[in-house]
Amino acid sequence: MQPTATVLVYSDDSNTREQVRLATGRRPAPDVPQVEFLECATPAAVLRELDRGGIDVCVLDGEAVPMGGMGVCRQIKDEVFRCPPVLLLIGRPQDAWLATWSRADAAVTLPVDPVEFAASLAALLRQKRLVSA
Template sequence: MQPTATVLVYSDDSNTREQVRLAAGRRPAPDVPLVEFVECATPEAVLRELDKGGIDVCVLDGEAVPMGGMGVCRQIKDEVFDCPPVLLLMGRPQDAWLATWSRADAAVTLPVDPAEFASALASLLRRKRLLSA
């Protein structure tokens, strides 16, 4: 049985969550594990899933409502012990400073570009693996 990584995807928009799943595929790069997704449509669901443990990377939609991924990112970086790396989906490249403010580990713009997204996700999965070793 092959190892898997669990990726939490937060967006109130089911189309955005689908874009993330399709862009990542089953394995975003040959040298990272297969990916399983946990989808969340509310900030409360994100916190519940993180409390359960087992999340390797979080993908947060900066355009989500009522609470954007940047605010959720900053909150979980403050409140979740050993918080997983966060990949932030931004509405505009000019929002990069907000990604820095939120303490995201990486950021890509919407709509999701499959190559850019898979590369960023694979990089965070590699980093998580190295930190866990």
């Protein structure tokens, strides 16, 4: 049985979560594990799932309501021991500095571009694999 990676996707918008799933497919690159998604629509659900453990990468929607992914990212980077890498979805390229402020490991713009998103997610999965080894 091949290993799988668990990717937590936070957005209050089911269409955004679907964009992430479709852009990723079964695996974002041939050299990384297949992906299983864990979807969360609220910040409380994100924290609950991170407390349970087993998350390899978080994808957070910076445009989510009532708490955007940037705020969630900054909070989990402060509060979660060995926080998984975070890929932040931002509304505009000009918001990249906010992604840096939130301590996201990578950022891509919305709507999700499948090639850019898959490349960023694969890079974070590779990074996670190297850190865990």
